[in-house]
Amino acid sequence: MELVLFYISSAVALFATVFALTRSNAAHALIYLIVSLLAVAVIFFLLGAPFAAALEIVIYAGAIMVLFVFVIMMLNLGEEGEERERQRMHPAVWIGPALLSAILLVEMIIVLSKMSDQQTGALITAKQVGISLFGPYVLAVEIASMLLLAGLVGAYHVGRRFRLSEPDDQSAVVSGDDKQGGD
Amino acid sequence: MEGVVIPLNHVLIVAALLFVTGLAGLMFRRNVIFILMALEVMLNSAGLAFVAAGTAWAEADGQVIFMLILAVAAAEVSVGLGLVLQIQRRFKTLDMDQARRLHG
Amino acid sequence: MLQTVWLIPLLPFLSAVLLMVTAGRMPRPLVAMLGAGSVGLSAVVVLLFGMQFMQAPEPYTLTLWSWMRVGDFAPQFSFYIDQLTLVMMAVITGVGFLIHLYSTEFMEEDSDYSRYFAYMNMFVAAMLILVMADNLLLLFLGWEGVGVCSYLLVGFWYKDPANGAASRKAFVVTRVGDTAMALGLLLLFTELGTLQIQPMLDAANNTWVSGDTLPALAALLLLGGAVGKSAQLPLHTWLPDAMAGPTPVSALIHAATMVTAGVYLIARTHGLFLLAPDVLLLVALIGLVTLLLAAFTALNQHDIKRILAYSTISQIGYMFLALGVGAWSSGIFHLMTHAFFKALLFLGAGAVIHCLHHEHNIFKMGGLRSRLPVAFWSFLIGSAALAALPFTSGFFSKDPILISAFEYHGSIAGIGPWLWVGGLLGALLTAIYSFRLVFIVFFGEANTEPDRQPGWRMAGPLTLLCVLSLFGGWFALPLASVFPAESAHHPSMLIEGISISIPLLGVLVAWLVYYQRKVSVSRFTDSPTGNSLRQYWHSGWAMDDLYDNLLVKPFVGVSTLLRGEPVDKVYNGIVGVCQLVHRGLSESQTGKMRWYATSMVFGLIALITFLGWGI
Numbered sequence: 088m089e090l091v092l093f094y095i096s097s098a099v100a101l102f103a104t105v106f107a108l109t110r111s112n113a114a115h116a117l118i119y120l121i122v123s124l125l126a127v128a129v130i131f132f133l134l135g136a137p138f139a140a141a142l143e144i145v146i147y148a149g150a151i152m153v154l155f156v157f158v159i160m161m162l163n164l165g166e167e168g169e170e171r172e173r174q175r176m177h178p179a180v181w182i183g184p185a186l187l188s189a190i191l192l193v194e195m196i197i198v199l200s201k202m203s204d205q206q207t208g209a210l211i212t213a214k215q216v217g218i219s220l221f222g223p224y225v226l227a228v229e230i231a232s233m234l235l236l237a238g239l240v241g242a243y244h245v246g247r248r249f250r251l252s253e254p255d256d257q258s259a260v261v262s263g264d265d266k267q268g269g270d
Numbered sequence: 271m272e273g274v275v276i277p278l279n280h281v282l283i284v285a286a287l288l289f290v291t292g293l294a295g296l297m298f299r300r301n302v303i304f305i306l307m308a309l310e311v312m313l314n315s316a317g318l319a320f321v322a323a324g325t326a327w328a329e330a331d332g333q334v335i336f337m338l339i340l341a342v343a344a345a346e347v348s349v350g351l352g353l354v355l356q357i358q359r360r361f362k363t364l365d366m367d368q369a370r371r372l373h374g
Numbered sequence: 375m376l377q378t379v380w381l382i383p384l385l386p387f388l389s390a391v392l393l394m395v396t397a398g399r400m401p402r403p404l405v406a407m408l409g410a411g412s413v414g415l416s417a418v419v420v421l422l423f424g425m426q427f428m429q430a431p432e433p434y435t436l437t438l439w440s441w442m443r444v445g446d447f448a449p450q451f452s453f454y455i456d457q458l459t460l461v462m463m464a465v466i467t468g469v470g471f472l473i474h475l476y477s478t479e480f481m482e483e484d485s486d487y488s489r490y491f492a493y494m495n496m497f498v499a500a501m502l503i504l505v506m507a508d509n510l511l512l513l514f515l516g517w518e519g520v521g522v523c524s525y526l527l528v529g530f531w532y533k534d535p536a537n538g539a540a541s542r543k544a545f546v547v548t549r550v551g552d553t554a555m556a557l558g559l560l561l562l563f564t565e566l567g568t569l570q571i572q573p574m575l576d577a578a579n580n581t582w583v584s585g586d587t588l589p590a591l592a593a594l595l596l597l598g599g600a601v602g603k604s605a606q607l608p609l610h611t612w613l614p615d616a617m618a619g620p621t622p623v624s625a626l627i628h629a630a631t632m633v634t635a636g637v638y639l640i641a642r643t644h645g646l647f648l649l650a651p652d653v654l655l656l657v658a659l660i661g662l663v664t665l666l667l668a669a670f671t672a673l674n675q676h677d678i679k680r681i682l683a684y685s686t687i688s689q690i691g692y693m694f695l696a697l698g699v700g701a702w703s704s705g706i707f708h709l710m711t712h713a714f715f716k717a718l719l720f721l722g723a724g725a726v727i728h729c730l731h732h733e734h735n736i737f738k739m740g741g742l743r744s745r746l747p748v749a750f751w752s753f754l755i756g757s758a759a760l761a762a763l764p765f766t767s768g769f770f771s772k773d774p775i776l777i778s779a780f781e782y783h784g785s786i787a788g789i790g791p792w793l794w795v796g797g798l799l800g801a802l803l804t805a806i807y808s809f810r811l812v813f814i815v816f817f818g819e820a821n822t823e824p825d826r827q828p829g830w831r832m833a834g835p836l837t838l839l840c841v842l843s844l845f846g847g848w849f850a851l852p853l854a855s856v857f858p859a860e861s862a863h864h865p866s867m868l869i870e871g872i873s874i875s876i877p878l879l880g881v882l883v884a885w886l887v888y889y890q891r892k893v894s895v896s897r898f899t900d901s902p903t904g905n906s907l908r909q910y911w912h913s914g915w916a917m918d919d920l921y922d923n924l925l926v927k928p929f930v931g932v933s934t935l936l937r938g939e940p941v942d943k944v945y946n947g948i949v950g951v952c953q954l955v956h957r958g959l960s961e962s963q964t965g966k967m968r969w970y971a972t973s974m975v976f977g978l979i980a981l982i983t984f985l986g987w988g989i
Contacts, residue, residue: 089274097284104288104311108295113303120307127288127318134281134325135273139317139333146340147314151347158351159303162358175300184297187975188290194979195286198986205278209328219330220337227334231341238345245352248359297972305967370965 093133100126111172113159124148138213273325281322288315302364306350313343379436381419385412387499393492402487409491410474413498417467424460454508458856462505465713469630470498472835476721477622479831497523501631510559510569520632521548528619540618547612551602558595575645582649589649604636604690607664611917617679621724629686629720630713637693637709641702658698662796665691667915669803674912677734678723681811692775701778702857708771714846715759718839722752725832729824741820748828750816752836757812759843761805761877770847776873798876805880813888
């Protein structure tokens with residue numbers, strides 16, 4: 088019974104992902120993505136990782152996706168943007184990437200199928216995770232906190248509204264942002 | 271409750287499918303928002319693989335790594351979306367093929 | 375009085391510096407006074423010094439200051455004066471003063487009057503340092519100093535590129551010899567630990583025995599320097615070209631003083647050469663071959679100065695022959711008399727050239743006997759001395775050389791008479807070419823009219839040199855204490871008679887051929903073999919062509935080869951490949967994010983393919 092639940096949620100996750108990445112409307116795509124994330128959360132739960140499942144919902148489907156929503160709202164792409172996206176969606180564009188991905192998938196499946204028969208199912212509680220996090224992985228936690236802080240500062244800096252009207256300022260910004268550009 | 275007994279292979283194949291889907295999306299979408307979404311999918315699939323492996327060996331490490339991936343994803347998305355705003359402002363488009371200042 | 379010896383080189387040096395610093399802003403009479411006067415004063419000091427010195431003829435050393443100090447090596451700036459030095463100093467300042475005086479008139483119309491005297495004075499100072507030096511390093515300073523001055527003076531009229539080429543040739547060819555000499559100095563210093571000449575010779579005598587390899591090598595290297603400076607075979611080719619300079623320069627540098635520096639060097643270090651009898655024989659042979667070669671060439675020249683240049687080479691050949699057969703003081707004696715009569719000849723030639731619109735070709739002169747009497751008498755006396763006619767100075771110096779050559783008992787037995795025969799042949803040729811010059815230039819029909827007569831400043835030195843050339847041979851040089859004793863000459867009357875009569879025979883031949891024109895050489899020179907032989911001799915045995923083909927052309931070839939920088943081509947190639955790859959890689963930087971992602975996927979596929987293979 089639970090095994091069937093796993094396959095169902097897997098299928099949901101997969102299809103939701105495919106839909107999310109093939110929509111032309113960003114908002115619709117985002118809804119599909121959230122569905123996919125929720126499905127993955129279910130899988131986590133089934134696997135015996137309830138803490139991970141909760142985090143998946145709270146942080147991924149909650150916080151991160153809300154960021155996307157904000158940005159899409161700010162950009163206000165409108166109808167013509169959607170139309171453009173739709174025009175780009177013809178086979179000539181996606182057949183190549185799809186082929187490459189298929190090859191990669193086949194390779195991975197071949198590799199995975201040669202693995203020994205390992206079964207999941209051990210329940211790992213939040214307590215165990217917490218002990219692990221603040222025991223042997225405490226350094227990783229610190230680094231993660233640094234990373235988040237850097238992300239915060241970076242997002243603030245990058246998201247600032249540069250005054251593009253003044254040419255001097257723009258050149259300064261360009262030289263600051265596009266150091267890699269040019270030959 | 272105990273976790274469901276599922277062959278690890280199957281979970282990993284699901285993760286691989288998700289990863290490959292995200293990769294394909296990354297390669298063929300030109301809109302930077304979709305590219306970011308594809309990245310999220312790929313990160314998520316990696317997290318799935320870790321959690322599955324962790325439960326298979328009854329270790330907490332898998333979930334610890336998953337949390338680190340979450341942190342990376344959060345930071346990446348916040349900076350990435352900030353960049354999206356800048357790109358929209360500077361190039362008046364979200365098409366990454368048009369924003370090609372990195373051209374050699 | 376003896377302490378004032380440092381004045382001798384200092385006076386011309388100061389004058390040179392003064393003339394250089396004022397750079398031609400000094401009035402001409404003052405320049406002339408300073409230029410000639412400083413050398414004249416030097417000559418006076420030499421005279422006073424010599425008189426004082428001869429009262430107690432002991433070698434006198436004056437150390438001025440320590441020149442440099444590198445560990446144990448501390449050459450002093452000091453002078454060593456003995457009879458040999460005194461002779462050289464007297465020649466340099468005496469003849470030098472006469473030539474300077476002559477120059478004040480000869481160069482009067484030149485715009486670079488003061489530059490000329492600056493160089494000349496600098497040369498005299500350097501030459502004096504050369505002969506007065508106590509150690510070989512100081513000698514080398516003077517040696518290079520005269521080389522530089524010679525370079526500057528040969529190229530004095532630098533606006534003509536040919537003169538520049540001549541001066542470069544003179545400098546570069548002598549440089550070959552100088553390099554050998556520098557190596558010789560290094561060898562002597564490493565082996566004997568000192569460069570001070572007298573201690574060095576003593577040390578050489580104590581460490582080495584006659585016939586060793588090391589003294590032979592050192593002597594050979596010094597000989598290289600001497601050969602370069604004294605224009606002997608095989609480094610003689612620069613001297614005829616050096617005639618591009620003003621004529622008094624040729625008289626002073628390329629006849630009287632600098633070219634005899636090699637002779638002086640060998641005489642000065644004779645103790646070393648005595649340890650290498652084979653090298654000494656080589657000196658004699660070089661002298662002999664050079665004197666014959668140069669004499670044959672002089673027979674065919676038509677430029678008055680080139681004839682004299684080849685005759686100089688030939689006469690220095692005699693000096694080398696004298697040194698080689700151990701007739702040291704005869705060699706130095708010939709050096710002195712040669713300085714007199716060759717300076718006389720050059721100055722006489724200068725007078726002819728000066729008064730004849732700068733004409734150098736002897737066949738365009740002629741009949742000048744009555745028109746330029748001063749020049750005629752100078753030439754007549756100079757040529758007589760050059761040809762060693764009896765009782766001229768040249769006779770008294772050349773005759774002992776030939777006798778010594780005849781009595782030579784060196785490393786190869788029985789070679790002496792052959793050296794003598796060669797020397798006699800040279801003497802015959804000398805007489806012929808010198809009187810050919812006299813007969814062609816001063817007798818016969820007049821081709822060019824002189825436009826002026828030499829003034830007193832030219833005529834005076836000529837007269838004085840005439841006197842010296844005639845009677846200079848009556849001096850007995852006080853060189854006995856400097857050189858090892860020479861065996862007393864007891865030549866048979868036959869040998870003596872032949873030696874005396876050969877030059878007379880030469881004069882007779884010249885008189886018959888070039889004055890009476892009883893015997894025509896044109897029949898011989900017009901025949902194919904004769905003509906080619908004439909051409910061959912005229913070009914100086916084609917030595918220049920030989921060197922050109924042997925050294926210059928390969929060098930130029932290599933240079934042209936290297937001009938394209940073939941080594942750089944390799945590096946440029948690397949750069950080119952780098953740029954090509956760079957361009958390709960730069961093209962791959964499309965700036966499209968999706969393309970980057972896709973290429974990463976390709977990499978990922980490849981990676982999994984390879985890594986997953988083993989599983």
